[in-house]
Amino acid sequence: MAKAEKLSASAIQTRLLIGGQWVDGAAGAEIDVFNPYDGSKIVAIAEAREADIDRAVEAARAAAPGWAKLAGHERARLLYKLADLIEADADHLTRLEAMNTGHPIRDCRNLDHPRTVLTFRYFAGMADKIEGAVIPVDAGFLNFTVREPIGVVGQIVPWNFPLMFVSWKLGPALAAGNTVVIKPSEITPLTTLRVGELIEKAGIPPGVVNIVPGYGNTAGQRIAEHPHIGKVSFTGSTNIGRSIVRASAGNLKKVQLELGGKGPNIIFEDANLPAAVGGSAFAIFHNQGQACIAGSRLLLHESIADAFLEKFIGLARSIKQGDPLDPETEMGPLTSKVHHERVLSYVSTVEKEGGKILSGGKVPGGELAKGFFVEPTIVSAGPEHRVSREEVFGPFVSATIFKDEAEAVAIANGTDYGLGAGLWTRDVQRAHRVAKNLHAGMVWINSYKRVHPASPFGGFGQSGYGREMGFEVMREYTQVKSVWLNVDAEIPPFYKR
Ligand code: NAD
Numbered sequence: 151m152a153k154a155e156k157l158s159a160s161a162i163q164t165r166l167l168i169g170g171q172w173v174d175g176a177a178g179a180e181i182d183v184f185n186p187y188d189g190s191k192i193v194a195i196a197e198a199r200e201a202d203i204d205r206a207v208e209a210a211r212a213a214a215p216g217w218a219k220l221a222g223h224e225r226a227r228l229l230y231k232l233a234d235l236i237e238a239d240a241d242h243l244t245r246l247e248a249m250n251t252g253h254p255i256r257d258c259r260n261l262d263h264p265r266t267v268l269t270f271r272y273f274a275g276m277a278d279k280i281e282g283a284v285i286p287v288d289a290g291f292l293n294f295t296v297r298e299p300i301g302v303v304g305q306i307v308p309w310n311f312p313l314m315f316v317s318w319k320l321g322p323a324l325a326a327g328n329t330v331v332i333k334p335s336e337i338t339p340l341t342t343l344r345v346g347e348l349i350e351k352a353g354i355p356p357g358v359v360n361i362v363p364g365y366g367n368t369a370g371q372r373i374a375e376h377p378h379i380g381k382v383s384f385t386g387s388t389n390i391g392r393s394i395v396r397a398s399a400g401n402l403k404k405v406q407l408e409l410g411g412k413g414p415n416i417i418f419e420d421a422n423l424p425a426a427v428g429g430s431a432f433a434i435f436h437n438q439g440q441a442c443i444a445g446s447r448l449l450l451h452e453s454i455a456d457a458f459l460e461k462f463i464g465l466a467r468s469i470k471q472g473d474p475l476d477p478e479t480e481m482g483p484l485t486s487k488v489h490h491e492r493v494l495s496y497v498s499t500v501e502k503e504g505g506k507i508l509s510g511g512k513v514p515g516g517e518l519a520k521g522f523f524v525e526p527t528i529v530s531a532g533p534e535h536r537v538s539r540e541e542v543f544g545p546f547v548s549a550t551i552f553k554d555e556a557e558a559v560a561i562a563n564g565t566d567y568g569l570g571a572g573l574w575t576r577d578v579q580r581a582h583r584v585a586k587n588l589h590a591g592m593v594w595i596n597s598y599k600r601v602h603p604a605s606p607f608g609g610f611g612q613s614g615y616g617r618e619m620g621f622e623v624m625r626e627y628t629q630v631k632s633v634w635l636n637v638d639a640e641i642p643p644f645y646k647r
Contacts, residue, residue, distance in 0.1 A: 154245050154255050154475040162246065163343040164195040166202060166363070169209030170356020176201040181336050181363065186252040186483040186490075186522045187474055195339055198362035203331065203372040206360035210302040210329040211378055213357030218299045218327040222278030229274035229324060232345075232352040236317075237267045239348060243341055247313045248474040250340045252482035252522070253437060255475055258313075265601070266317040272603035273321030280326060280624055285632070290639025297628035299327035300380040300404065304373035306366075306394070307342070308386045309335035309485050310440040310543075316342050318618050319383060320359060321603070326627035331360045331379065333370055337486050339363035366390060377401045381627070384408070385442075387541075388567075388612050406616030406626050408442065408608055410541040411569030414562035415445035415598060416584070418555075419453045421574035425596065427461045430547075433572065433598035435469060435526050438484050439545040442613075443570035445598050447538055448528075448549040449558050455551050459528070463509045466526040471514055483522040484544060490522035493544030496537055497527075500548075505531035508549070533561045541567070555580065563589040568610030572598040591617075 165172040173196070180194040198206070217225070236243065243266075244258035253262060282295040305319040312334055323330050334342035346361045362369055370390075374382055374397035381404035384394045388409040398405050415433050417426050433445030450458055472479035484490045497511045510527030513519060524544055531537045531548040538548045552558040562571060571590035575581050585593040591609040594600055601607060601619075608617040616626050 151477040153473065154248065154477070156249060156475065157242065157245050159193045161242070162193050162340055163347055164193050165343075166196050166198050166206075167343070167346040167359070167361040168202065168206045169212070169360065170350065175199055175364075176205070181365075183250060183337070183340060184486070185249050186485050187249075188520050189487065189522070192249060192340070195343070195363060197336075198333070198364035198369045200368055200372040202362055202364070203369050203376065206331045206362050207302055207376055207378050209357035209360055210331050213355055214299075214301050214329045216355060217324075217329050217358050220327070222280065225325060225327065226274045226277040228352055228354050229270055229277060229321070232348060232354065233267050233270035233274060235348040235352055236263075236270060236345065239344070243313060243344060245475065246344055247341045248482070250338045251309070251312065251485050252474050254479040254482050256477050256479065257437065262311065262314050266314050269314070269317035269321050269603040273325040276322065276624060277325035280628060282630075287634075288639065290637055292635040292637050294633055296631050296633065297326075297624070298631055300627065300629055301328060302379050303328045303330050303627065304376065304379040304382040305330060305332040306370050306373060306382065306384045306386065307332065307334050309337040310437065310442075312338040313341040313345070315385060316345050322618075322623040323383070323627050324354075324358065326624055328627055329358045331362060331373060333373055334361070334363050336363055336365050371397060374398055375400050379403055381406070383616075383626070388614075391614060404626070407614030408616075408618060409569075409612060409614040410567060411442045411444070411609060411613050412447060412539065412541055412565045412567045413443055413445045413570045413572065414447045414449055414588070415571075416449045416558045416562060416573040417451060417454065417458055418558075418573065418575040418577070418580065419451040420576045421454070422576065422596070423454065423458060423461065426574040427458065427465055429572075429574070429596070429598050430462060431465050431469075434547040435466065435481060435545050436599065438481055438524070439547075440485060440543050441599070443592065443599050443601075444543075445570070445572055446542060446547055447562075448547055449561055450549055450551050451558070452551050452553055455549070459508065459549060463528055466509055466528055469526050471518060471523055471525070481526065481545065483518075484524060485522070487522055489543070490524065493524055493542055493546060496542050496544075496546060500529045500531060500535070500537050503531070503535045503537070505529050505535050505537060505548070510545070533564055539565055555584065559584060559587045563587075566612040569608075569613035570594070570599065
């Protein structure tokens with residue numbers, strides 16, 4: 151299959167979307183956006199700063215009553231239309247995502263793009279199914295609940311899956327009747343801006359979605375602290391998550407946090423090894439390991455460790471790195487220069503701490519040396535080593551050996567995070583027992599990194615709180631009102647005169 155063509159700069163939206171207008175930032179500043187394959191500049195986009203966030207919030211506030219008043223099935227119709235437009239825009243969106251993030255176009259076409267469409271459709275279907283309840287209370291009263299939108303929601307998104315995350319964030323927020331100010335990452339804003347064009351085309355009213363790419367310490371901080379934003383949904387690193395919580399205290403806005411992870415991936419002695427090898431490679435090497443739910447800690451039973459590693463290393467060495475626009479490419483570059491340097495710094499950390507590089511650990515040569523590539527890297531390390539505790543967020547997996555189930559679970563639960571975890575076994579009782587004992591918001595058995603818009607997504611511990619997806623996320627984007635109606639109850643006797 152032929153290589154996909156680069157998009158020309160003139161085909162790329164570069165301005166902010168505020169109140170239905172494409173505008174420059176008030177300060178006139180710009181952000182350069184790069185292609186991580188070769189470090190070249192793709193375009194400069196308008197930079198949103200605090201004053202732009204304030205304008206966007208005003209636009210979202212103005213649009214909020216009208217959007218909330220629409221019948222659920224009317225919001226659904228517009229969201230289905232948006233999903234159709236995104237589906238039809240596959241060629242443009244996948245090329246843009248590959249150019250800006252370094253995701254192989256194969257993955258953009260088979261995963262990111264169809265999942266984005268599916269997620270918008272799933273939440274379109276949710277828009278007219280947000281039900282309250284009738285609660286049995288004291289005799290003579292009818293008590294019922296309604297779930298109302300929050301109003302203006304702020305959303306702050308990281309750089310690793312920008313297209314998919316736009317559906318995770320906008321889908322439920324809009325279905326629930328909120329209006330949105332969304333800040334994509336300054337590093338990968340391009341597909342979010344493209345979705346903004348499709349939002350307009352779908353006929354979603356001006357001001358319902360406002361898109362404001364900017365830096366975290368200016369635009370992001372303003373969203374987190376803004377007095378007229380009722381909820382902030384943040385996906386990103388644990389440290390910035392903490393600063394979002396602090397900034398949110400001013401108006402006590404609701405906060406939902408999807409943070410980092412250090413996913414354990416346990417291979418028991420009775421696992422189907424070929425399946426475990428392939429699944430574990432997907433767990434860590436898909437998207438160059440830049441996934442919060444990456445299976446970045448391999449825990450191997452001592453009896454199968456050598457056999458597993460031999461096959462796993464062989465697979466890792468066969469992964470085809472290359473131009474993300476080439477459909478043959480299986481692994482692209484890391485998404486930014488700064489991140490590339492950070493991931494590579496773990497090679498010396500591993501060696502200093504007494505771990506061993508079993509495979510990879512270098513920047514590939516030739517054509518690829520000009521981009522932000524790292525070879526798929528497998529290291530042996532103890533559970534106490536930094537590489538086994540800190541989120542590397544690259545194609546970098548640590549292998550640790552265990553003797554029995556209790557030790558595997560103890561090592562798996564031995565970090566501050568608790569996002570995703572996986573185990574491979576043919577023993578059904580052990581599968582359930584270990585799943586129950588893992589400290590994680592998501593557990594995959596004989597699989598890894600499965601995600602679906604109907605299934606709750608989120609973590610325990612320092613991986614954050616709140617959930618994306620499914621009915622759970624609809625609770626996050628609504629607030630409950632309890633209404634009491636006196637049908638035929640006596641007035642309480644205390645004040646009877
Ligand atoms: P990051 O925390 O540096 O940035 C995330 C977003 O926050 C960006 O839009 C950034 O501009 C903004 N930001 C930065 N400083 C801010 C501040 N002071 N106030 C407000 N906003 C601010 O994370 P990243 O490097 O873009 O992404 C990688 C991280 O995201 C990893 O830790 C990864 O695990 C996490 N992540 C979590 C999930 C999840 O669902 N749990 C999913 C994907 C990524």
